[in-house]
Amino acid sequence: MKVGTFDTRSGAIARALATPKGVIAGGWLFLVVFVAIFAPYLTPYDYDIQNLPNAFAPPSAAHWLGTDEFGRDLLTRIMYGARTSLSVSSVAIGISVFCGMCLGAAAGFFGGWFDRAVTVAVDLTWSFPEILVALILVAIMGPGVTGTMIAIGVAYLAQFTRLTRAQIMAIKSETFVEASRSLGAGHGYILFRHLLPNALTPVIVAAMLATGDAIILEATLGFFGLGAQPPTPSWGALMSSGTAQLFKAPWIIILPGVAVAVTVFAINLFGDALVRALDVRAGLREA
């Protein structure tokens, strides 16, 4: 509960990396992020250059992962897809964390009718599957990258509001906060110097795990043609276009899915290692 300072947090990352699971998971995540950022410099081909005679080429020396129905290099498209998928899910979770922390902190700190209203709204969305919430929002905003980001962001809002509120409520009554208050500290000082820094650790861990779920959600929306629109490659969109070719060229759909599964698996492994290193309550994941 009292993992407060950034020292202990970076120490926890080091401790998480010291476990074998942590190294493997962390290594893969580093690789994926690196590829996503530097995709234009790393990819052997352009992601949207078509080469129809060479469509459905199976994996070969020239095209390590084969080509898609337009003869585009699949490895290139998966690397660019990492860009879209990672940025969409991390921006979405960023939105969620920021708005959720504001709402949750305000609700937990000030209490009263605002707290009750937030709690009711959060409980309402809590039991609904994220995919449904996201589908409603995509229905409203229309398909596309922006719509997907906001939809995923709102879908996970309840989780972070709930978590922040619970943390603030727990820390609010602790002795050191009371002491600070009795020394004349104002609302703002207490909120930003005491409560939020202490609430941050569990939120960071939860955000990390939620990013994994968000990648799956992004892929799902993309798969239904509601996410990034062609020719922009995202992991979901790649699999969507691969469905029609399932029997003819299964690698088009299998490989982006492997990228999703391995990345999400790595995020979960690293998250677990982090939870252990931070000693945040193990029940966090089930909450």
Place this chain on the structure above:
Amino acid sequence: MLLRVENLSVQIGSITPLEGVNFDLDKGEILGLVGESGSGKSLTALALAGLLPLIGGRIPTGRLLFDGADMVPMSRSQLRALRGRKIAFVTQNPMTALDPVQRIGDQVDFVSRTHLGLGRKAARARTVELLTQLRIPQADTICNAYPHQLSGGMKQRIVIAMALSGDPELIIADEPTTALDVTVQAQIIQILTTLVRERGLALVLITHDMGVVAQACDKVVVLYAGRLAEQRQVNALFGRPAHPYSAALIGCIPREGMAPGSLVGIPGAVPSVASYPTGCRFHPRCTNAGAGCSDIVPELRSLDAGGAVACHYPLPGIENA
């Protein structure tokens, strides 16, 4: 001798939180096992009930002779056949000792059905009879109740009934009254002592309350930091304690006519397993410590007046008593 404990040690992982415990107990006797928390009382209790594997503990040296048979080399199923049948256990906190989602009657019935081979009806009749003997009103209604519907004292009687249900020869009661109200405490102790006298049971009563020991027990074993400090008849111990620790414990009992403020605890705290002092483990807190106490482990030596003490400088008046 019903129970003889010889040089008992307990090991958990690489640490040895209990070593060199000796005592014996006959039918119809009550033995008090005393010491502050962390002294190894509960470990001794678990060892006697063969429950050490539950907490990952084992017995590297020593013998536990029950009815002449050594329990240490026994297999798990042999121990299980003994538990509930010959050796019964009463736990510390009756609030959490009963399964909250099962009816009282079923929980008590289990013992006689398993160990005495009684049928459903016979077991229930026995349960009702036992509950009635323990002065639980409307025993047949209580059988259908759930634990949360009963008071703490009532639950502890249920636990005792459960212990008696297998018709045991030895009962181990691990601080059976600490979680209860003072008035109820006396009733429970009363029930236990009566059982021992009437049925000829043997009782190991673990407690940190020297008042209870004085009132109920025949023998006392004083443990300190995982070692035996002193082992005596109750009257002898209270009359002339040999170990400075026993004396300090006795000094902690409030008595009538004491001046306000004269009730003092023992300064300091029981060391943890990781930081046991060398030599006599009590020496940092001992008012009587002298040369050798900090580096030589005191041997357990017999006293002429009966019993034994592990101290380099036992309190005066003992050796020639």
Place this chain on the structure above:
Amino acid sequence: MLGYIFRRLLLLVPVFLAVSVVIFSIIHLIPGDPIDNLLKIGSGPEQREIITARYGLDKPLVVQYWIWLSGVLQGDLGTAIVARRPVADLIAQALPHSLTLGLCALAFSTTFGIVLGVIAALNRDKFADQAIMGGVLLGSTMPGFWLGLLLILVFSVWLGMFPVSGARTWSALVLPVVTVGLGGTALVARVTRVAMIEAAQRDFVMLLHAKGMRPLRINLRHVLRHALIPVVTILSLRIGWILGGAVTVEVVFARPGLGTLLIKSLNQHDYPVVQACLLILAMAVMLGTLIGDVIQAAMDPRIRAALG
């Protein structure tokens, strides 16, 4: 107990109203005139009038909501734009397929999740535990639709064991149930494992050992019994999450259920159908949560007593 169920049902009324407001607003929040959103492109002015009158689009929003809601409560979910049929008919056709899939997947997740969780807990930190928990985690990190496609590829195309798609035979249900169920299995197994380990450390378990009960009986009759209480709690909280998986998986297996209908209508901008699907799914989630709570209360005499 009946009183409790009744009170819980009453509590659902405001929740239902709130959800219905959100779903009702979709038609007004999407860009463009609501009338256009409710009409097929190229409809004549008289059809515009019919729709305007039907939904009261010339009246204030509150009145429109009331008209819509009273229609819904009487089973009138509007007319599908594309199919030109009552939405209620479409829903009635789709619902049984989704219910079968959802319930079977729930049963699958619960059974396998509990079994795997118990095995993992009893072999805590040993190989079996790590293998099960690793496998379960891997299963939950795969997107449902992708896993479905993989299963089709392996079991239907390569091995020819099950039909590729559709809902005509019972064997067509196997792969979708496995696909939807795996995510839930992971969740249930994780919770069961943690709950078993926690329950095994409770005081009363030691007294059971002291009574001379066999460890297997202690674990299955008492420890598991306790562990199931949090499992049911989580299941009731996340029942929608498991059912949500069915939405995406139906599409992959071309099962004519609610999920397929919803995604198709979303892509066709058939908003009355979208609204109806969302409403039905939301109600399924609410009912699932309620049933979970009732089962939980039935399992724990302490909760039962508190409810009176």
